[in-house]
Amino acid sequence: MTTLSRRDFVVAGLAVPVAASLTSFSNMPDADAAAPLAGPQVPGWYRYKVGDIELTVITDGTSRFRFADTHVANKTREEVNTGLAAAFYPPDMMATPYNPVVVNTGAKLVAIDPGVGEAAYASSKGATGQFQTNLKAAGFDRGQIDIVLISHFHGDHINGILGADGKLAFPNAEVMVPTAEWTYFMDDGEMSRAPAGRMQDVFKNARRVFDAIGRKVTPYEAGKDVTPGIAAVATPGHSAGHNSHIVSSGKDAIYIQADVTHVPYLFARNPGWHAFYDQDAALAEATRRKVYDMLAAERMPVQGFHYPFPSLAHVERTPAGYREIAMPWNTAL
Numbered sequence: 302m303t304t305l306s307r308r309d310f311v312v313a314g315l316a317v318p319v320a321a322s323l324t325s326f327s328n329m330p331d332a333d334a335a336a337p338l339a340g341p342q343v344p345g346w347y348r349y350k351v352g353d354i355e356l357t358v359i360t361d362g363t364s365r366f367r368f369a370d371t372h373v374a375n376k377t378r379e380e381v382n383t384g385l386a387a388a389f390y391p392p393d394m395m396a397t398p399y400n401p402v403v404v405n406t407g408a409k410l411v412a413i414d415p416g417v418g419e420a421a422y423a424s425s426k427g428a429t430g431q432f433q434t435n436l437k438a439a440g441f442d443r444g445q446i447d448i449v450l451i452s453h454f455h456g457d458h459i460n461g462i463l464g465a466d467g468k469l470a471f472p473n474a475e476v477m478v479p480t481a482e483w484t485y486f487m488d489d490g491e492m493s494r495a496p497a498g499r500m501q502d503v504f505k506n507a508r509r510v511f512d513a514i515g516r517k518v519t520p521y522e523a524g525k526d527v528t529p530g531i532a533a534v535a536t537p538g539h540s541a542g543h544n545s546h547i548v549s550s551g552k553d554a555i556y557i558q559a560d561v562t563h564v565p566y567l568f569a570r571n572p573g574w575h576a577f578y579d580q581d582a583a584l585a586e587a588t589r590r591k592v593y594d595m596l597a598a599e600r601m602p603v604q605g606f607h608y609p610f611p612s613l614a615h616v617e618r619t620p621a622g623y624r625e626i627a628m629p630w631n632t633a634l
């Protein structure tokens with residue numbers, strides 16, 4: 302008997318049922334006409350409920366790029382590639398999904414972290430900047446948004462405050478920002494002391510976005526309700542005043558983590574890995590472990606801005622850290 306390769310074995314195993322199924326359909330009309338390829342992806346939104354509150358996750362797209370050797374400050378490229386391989390991702394490439402959430406509390410329609418901005422749609426050739434088109438596909442008009450709620454001031458979370466015309470993208474919305482983030486990033490003294498390069502750029506970009514709306518924002522405090530049904534939690538480290546949000550109704554709650562972890566298959570599974578985006582890496586790790594210990598103990602689901610769409614999971618503890626278990630797609634509300 303000849304030795305079959307793994308591929309030969311798989312192909313040989315599939316050959317019989319495929320041939321049989323073709324035969325059984327061969328006398329149907331047009332059976333041999335080639336169907337045209339269907340083309341673009343469906344609009345990306347996913348809806349679920351927490352008690353009486355309705356949430357709609359709206360994808361803003363995914364950026365893919367070859368990552369730098371310093372992408373994870375305390376790990377080598379080889380170690381990062383091992384983590385990617387464990388999650389069935391190709392080596393040397395980082396895929397960063399952006400997933401804003403629209404929360405209908407019953408009283409307010411709240412858009413949390415509106416993504417990289419409409420202007421990015423053209424510059425990324427459609428890969429990102431999809432929030433506004435997907436918002437519309439999900440049945441919302443941008444004029445309906447009452448509150449734009451911001452977790453922190455990195456560009457992928459605030460640039461979507463502005464439309465492609467550089468003006469407020471949500472004409473009737475109040476923009477709410479964490480007090481700690483506003484105090485730090487809008488302070489010119491802090492800006493003058495920040496390292497050149499990326500940190501300076503974060504300060505400058507925050508001024509670009511907030512100056513365009515006349516710095517008209519409403520700061521909110523951690524540890525309190527931003528609006529009934531949505532509470533703010535201080536989760537510092539990733540940025541100075543980073544906040545997460547808990548949406549709750551009755552006995553149900555979900556933790557909207559923003560960037561407590563970046564992609565979970567690297568940074569939840571390895572909570573000690575320090576992505577270069579984390580402003581204070583040690584504090585970010587301490588926050589990450591504290592939040593994920595709580596999520597695992599409470600069995601509370603998490604909505605992660607940089608989780609793969611629809612970015613909704615439970616987490617459990619593992620010997621190395623945590624593991625995310627994607628929640629099953631719910632086909633009816």
Ligand SMILES: [Zn+2]
Pocket residue numbers: 455457458560606607
């Ligand atoms: Zn982010």
